[in-house]
Amino acid sequence: MTPRQAAADRRAAAAALIALGAWLLLLRAAAPVGSDVPIGDDWAYASSVRGLLETGRLRMSQFAGPAAVVHVLWGALFCLPAGFSLSALRLSTLAAAALALVAFERLLAELGYSPAQRLLGAALLAFNPLFFVLSLSFYTDILFLALFLLSALAVLKGLSGSRGWLWAAAACSVLSVLTRQIGVAPALAGALMLVVARRQRDAAIVVIPPLAALVLHAFWFVHVHGVTHGAWYHAHESLRRLRDPLRLAVDCAARSAAAAAYLGWLIFPLGVCAALSLRAGPRPSRARLLLAAAAAGLWLAAHAAHVAPPTLGDQIGRLGLGVVAVPGAAFKAAGWWSARPLWLTGGALSLATLAAFAAGGGGAPTGAIFFIGASLLTFAPALLSFSFFDRYLLTLVPCAIAAGLGAARARPKTAWAGAALLGLLSAAGAFDSLSWNAALWKAGAAAQELGYPADEIRGGLSWDGAHIAERNLALLRATRPLESIKPYDWLALQKPRALLSFDPSPPPGTRRLMAVAYATPLTSRGGAVYVYGLAPKGRAP
Template sequence: MGKYQNYIIAGIFLVFAATLAPWAYNFPLNDDWAYALAARTLSETGRLTLSDWGSATQLPHIITGAVFAKIFGFSFSVLRSANLLAGAAALFVFIKILGQFEIGPFEKTAAALALALNPIYLLLADSFMTDIHYFFWMLSAVYFYVKRLKDPGDTKALGLAGICTAVAYLTRQLAVALPLAFTLILFLQRRGRPSQASPQPQAEKPSWRVLAAVWGPPAAAIAGFYLWFAQIHGPTWASENYVIGATLAHLSKPFALLSDTLYRLFASIMETGLLLLPLGAGYIFSLKQFSAKNSFRCRINSAGPWLALAALTVFALLYGPLPYLENSMSRSGIGVLTLGGAGLKPSGLFSSQVFWWFVTAASAVSSVFLLCASGLALRAGSPALRFIFAASVLQLGVGLAGAKFFDRYLLTLLPWFAAAAVFSARGVRFSRPAAALALALCAVFSWTGMKDYFAWNAAKWELSARPRAGLSSSEIINGFDHDAWFNYEKNMAYLKSMKPLKMIGEWEWQKVGSRKAIISFTPDARFRVLDKTEYSTPLSSNKGVLYLLSLDRQP
């Protein structure tokens, strides 16, 4: 692939995503309606107004969506296309990061494709959620921080890192971890010894000038956003009840916090093993090399992998098979399940307990290899590589402190494990056939799951939109995203006119107004079937069926 590898990987991702025809599905997915409402308002009126639902800072994301909507017209197809381009750009940057560590072309390709073809990345890129947009700016900042650590004289890289960090913060608050990680590495590298495997220049002294350059742009972004939000925009439901309030409530219960954190950590390790299964599979024949002599001239403790495997096995026996974290993967498919009656949803292997136990076992083994590679990379790598570790772990720490922890939060952890896995291939044998086979299987897993997600969501929106006398779409219970798109803004406006934001419950808006019907995967003998629709899914030879049920009970 040579010097065009960055473009080729980004192109492969776009072609892979295009086979799903994402432009054909003009409807929201999960929470992206909240960001779409803000983008539409900005494109049509010029007013930057954040939804009460969104907790992220989100400004560059909204502005990008508004620009695309202004040029091409507002639709979820347009917003989704903008996000897919951001996803391709993030992969481009990720390849450039790997290029800083003398990683072979096959290994770089494997790492980028493992990231691109995993179900969560594909799902988020095919939506208008903020995660992918943030991921691009976060990786851009990481790239320039890495360049600066490798060349302390590169003042341009430090300036660009600060700018990218500021934009990343204005997209999601997680970015505050990036300058903190860089500062930490600056102080720690003064104590470290150069690695024989990764020669490095003389360690940079953490002067006040450097620290000011590191913290200046993100600090300005933090202060600017706070002043704009407090003095011009005003509070939202999320800012009053979730961003700080729910987080502090979560942190105020130490025993529950410890229990939740341990569960989330083990679940994160297991699900990371699944998401980066191709990279773990590459070391399936090389376990002993991690603890034996290798070209890095350092190794991990031979008991470590077995202890990790034992701990993950106990966790799986206690909590059952994957998936553990909500809400991108479930035993009904990929994506957030928003309709009831999923027991009759044709989900193929996704509904098989045996399949998920097999996936859990494979993920546990993959996790062990990824942990081995991480340990080796931390010992043999340069401060620049350790910075990626610090940035990923600190972002994970911010996520763990929150009241809710979704599987999509693992996205910021994946660059470290992917980079460590392919860096370790410089000294430990990496099986290309095993990695390629696992990549193909993961691509099928992600593609079929995403195609199914699009299919049943398209069916529910089409069923709701059919013209009927005395029944509008806004009066149909059709999943959280559907209800929010039609009712959230007007219902929240009504509630805010009645009481303060802090007194409004998270789901209280759904109780405002009347509902006359509900859409479900399963008919209910208590309710009359008004209509139904079928849809095709790659998960099963049987067609899925959705039912529109009247909420008037049958006599």
Template structure:
């Protein structure tokens, strides 16, 4: 494909990915009639509002992240329009779309063809957690976007030796690190992979990159402390790590193994659709019957193992927060209806397929990395890609494994390195590929992406449907009931702005903002209290909560 054809293919891919993103968002229209917080962004929005409306620079006490990069991203939106949740949510949606484009560019740079790279990026766009977190003003998606741009630009610098791409990579990596401290993994990955490359220039750039990363890592919190801007929750994650390391060695090992298995299954689930797309490009008829038989038998055994896990306590979802038994939605409200047979069996199917996908991710990546090690290929230019990707992934995984509580959204920053390593490993395998994608493969890939997009759009629609009903109801209830707003348990992000005060870092024994209240809203089923009223919710999926309940305590 010549340069003109590649340019046309790239613009076509960008257009398709943009259209997909917009169409997935249209049913939920999160930018209108949605001026309410999602998860932690009640604190983030307040920081932007303080800067735009009062000229005060505030790092919210609720955050444990560097946060500055998110404030830099959100402030122009607040100045140009207004610092409302709807406006800042649009900034998150744009960051999410930029991340999808960057994922496409990264897949191209690793070696996938334009059409396959577009399909993989489309699968990433349809990841339900990625789509839903884009519709918030949280650190997750902007951090991921900045990280993917940094890696993509650095790989282009390695190939083209262009200073412009090097500067782009460092700016994006710095932005990622000013959002979250784990952005330091980018600088280490670039430095180590570069130091292993031949040539004095590579080593000079590697040292410079590492120095820049260390300056940001150490200098930024030092500056915050001198300016008395260090947030109260700054050391919350490090405290969890210290608590974990204080346990007996055996418990630490078991805890780490537990998180490795759980994270591994989530990462395998996120790679399932790209795996199908990659497998469709293999000319299976060119493989020997013996190999086909062996891999078929192994896959069947893995499916049986997945069924055994799913039938026990290891049924997905294994991590709480955004993806739970009732579909997409935080555990913000008390009460949960009995899981329907359809949903319970559905999660069993998901668990089985997740185990199979996780196995194939390992089956592709581990042998490829082992060959790299055996052949000492990291010392050659081609070794830069896997070394940088592997270090990027490992350094982001490491701190998560020592936390006392891990939520499913923590998996998202790990997913792109896994997809990138998978693309690299697949392209390095000695597999006979089909000469052309052909109409059947094109239609199959399109059907996969279309199905994933519809699923993600439906989840998003239902998520915002019950949030709209909840917040509209909560706006009227205090006056109707004649009580103060904080006397209603309306969910985490409803009570948090009312009850959280800077410096308070310990939750109630029942959880954050779970203090007893006379009234409570519940979702998915009434509490064991007196039900005063209900409100219907217009949801699409059969297992989505379709009614909210107002409950009054018997006390």
């Protein structure tokens, strides 16, 4: 190594530490409340961790879809020092997020990017709204992404001839499969490339262990553990979609358009660089211009069909980041986040990004073919699934960054400015999400102090799920055939006598008991969660 190369490596390492520190500071700024409460429906996985620690038995929630064995074990590992807590589970997700960032940086190095480009790519992933807000939860997405990136990295290294890396890829793929069963995708893509290269024995090393894990996991889940209602319903409804091929094809096209529109916005810093490089470079060919026009048309069609952002829902929407499944959600304080100009600007950036890359403003490295293929193969089942949420796009984000990172070579400052803007948006949205969640649970605790039992308080997905979902689903399974139970039938068994809501107006037959205010960077007025109720038995509220 020459002195110049050594100095460049030292500068890159220092810059990486600074970027990592900025990411951690933003995460800390976004989560000042430190509340040990569920976020969305991550209580479903948290309950499995609690059960494992208390009984030694691995039982999946009836509500959850994937049988995330490794995810539960990973969370339990972080609870060993001080016992079960949601804070420990969030720490496990942050550790997985850091692992994902390191794996992605190493993967970019394998693709031939310079240290400065690799740092930018990792920053674009770290400050991405999906990655950022999910890093503060106990959803399976972040750990799965980390294992996916590790699998892809090991396959890329193994393709160059090192058989040891192929065994590492197989091991990572096994862990990935036991987190989400679609985790076999990198192994399948790698095996295909090895077969093309006439390395059949190496292909077997990569693909046989995860396939065996997939089969053994299915046997255990069906015949030993027992299929959960969430997994059964998801599989049943997804298979039913296959009976109408024409409708399925149209729906897959619409979902693909929506995914493209989302990705165009999520990597807009690279899209801006690509558009500027087109202005400074030679005029694109007619074929490239037609492709850009087709990309623009696809984007506009997605919006016309009401499938483009923010209508996929789940983690990114006009009310903020995170799942806003609370009564009276339309009244949640969203401030500037819901302003129409902000979303129009995001749409314009998305359109410009797709058109610029289609016109040739990017420049993916040739080694990215495997990574792009593995990412698309991992995402493909989401097109067939009966549910389709924005967080399913998370595995495509690193792929899109890797494919378009070359566009920032001549304009790194522009790309870094865009990454910083994404980081600020992510921090503001995450702060708001955690703040109102803390207020919701504070309001629920206050209602309990007034005499309302927790299972008689209607408070939305996180509150209701954590208190009554498992009990009511067990009751439904004991009294009704599995195929007759819909996803939220467990809510119909509840007899709520109190309500937690964002709506400031009392529902008929109730009166306001209190309001729990919370601070949010989305509006200077702040927000509030309201508590409404009937009189508890034996006393007046």
